[in-house]
Amino acid sequence: MRLEGKTCLITGAAGGIGLAMSRAFIAEGAHVVMTDLASSQLEQQAQELLAADATGATDRLLALVMDVTDPASIKSVYNALVEKKWPVNVLVNNAAVITVGNLLNTSNEDLNRVFKVNVEGLLNVTRAFLPAMISAGSGNVLNMASLAAVRAMHDRFAYGASKASIQMMTRSIAVDFVSQGIRANCILPARVHTDFIEGYIEQYYPGEEESRMEEYSRYQPIGRMIKPEEVAHAAVYLCSDESAMVTGTSMLIDGGVMAGDN
Template identity: 40%
Template sequence: MFSLKDKIAVVTGAGSGIGRAIAVVLAKRGATVHILEINEEEGQGTLSMIQKDGGKGQVHICDVSHQQEVVSTFESIGKIDILVNNAGVAHIGTAETTTEADLDRIYQINIKGVYNCLHAAIPLMKKNGGGRIINMASIAATIGIQDRFAYSMSKAAVANMTLTVAKDFIKDNITCNSISPARVHTPFVDGYLVKNFPDNQEEMFEKLSQTQPIGRMAKPEEIANLTLYLCSDEAAFITGTDYPIDGGFIKLNS
């Protein structure tokens, strides 16, 4: 089950965290994984992990916010069976404290970046007879998260793009779903704690962990395993659906 043998997958932002975990898992199940990264060193780090396990992949240095870079990169790959739109950036702030520059940066990467990859990948998938698209949204797309104004806006846009793409291309054998994680233990979380709570990192880590009713943060590999399922032939009947993976955050905190 969940074999991706002979499949060609593109994973954006695959140099660390959730994206790296997804790239590694897809490669383990047989996919050739094309890593789209703006940071070459991090991209090569992911590729090394894939190759160490006997998998196949390639690194492409690409800024997803630049459409021509994205189109050129996808055209160089050619055949694409799977697209995982994972690249994104976070931002902390309210409508009052978020600057225009902050909002523009979030838009360029989290919204336009997803659009650029959809715009480039869908024609290739249609030519190939279909494909799987997974967009990384967030629980912030559907519920209010304090101090996450711009980020929440961007992830709500991702969730809606998922619905419209699923509807527009269902007859082309293209499925499109999204995943909405709660807090995941990634290098971003560690960096956030070092920057903002240098003297009590362990205490704040535990406090953040306890915001999930299950009592801990998700592991990147857990998000990757759900992604694997949605990319597989076993999920062929699923489209236009968002999957919260949140340790009970949405339902048990409401």
């Protein structure tokens, strides 16, 4: 099993990509700490995951409520794991929010909200868990960025800026802590079919659900959206020792968008 002996904490694990990563990590033998703000959804998904898991993972999965914007809530999860003697050696910063808009119709409040969760949240959580990894002499941070970090997408002004920040934060962590046994990488997916997409289509483009979904599928030259489990496969690689020589990298999963014109 590729993640045996590792304890992986995932933020935003109650749905979508975070949930797919939780499933994949459990299947690869990891201890998994699923965390999210959405407490009832988190509890339900953790129970369903255990019910469907074939590896008898009951004693390898914890679901804990944690708001990445709230240092007190992060600290209480940290303390619970210390008490349980589950030292986190893999941290996946996956929680995020989005607002849709360009420079002119993005309010300061929108920008601040997106940066508070996506950027400051990453800082809060990593700052809480990195010191113990450094003391242990090894650790691995995986950040969910987005293709929007490197390719401007229409009406993703605040979100794209937050994801570009995450890409550079990833490189900074990689550079600053490489000599202390820490690796840091990020994944840049194009459009992944999750509630995240369905949610913002419903909020920002009511009545256009079908045409937007078609457009988002066509966006990838391969002709469909990415499945959450396809992102999870990459996460397993980046969080396992198979990628021991990979740090500071940004892994594209984009169905060919960045290959060139088509």
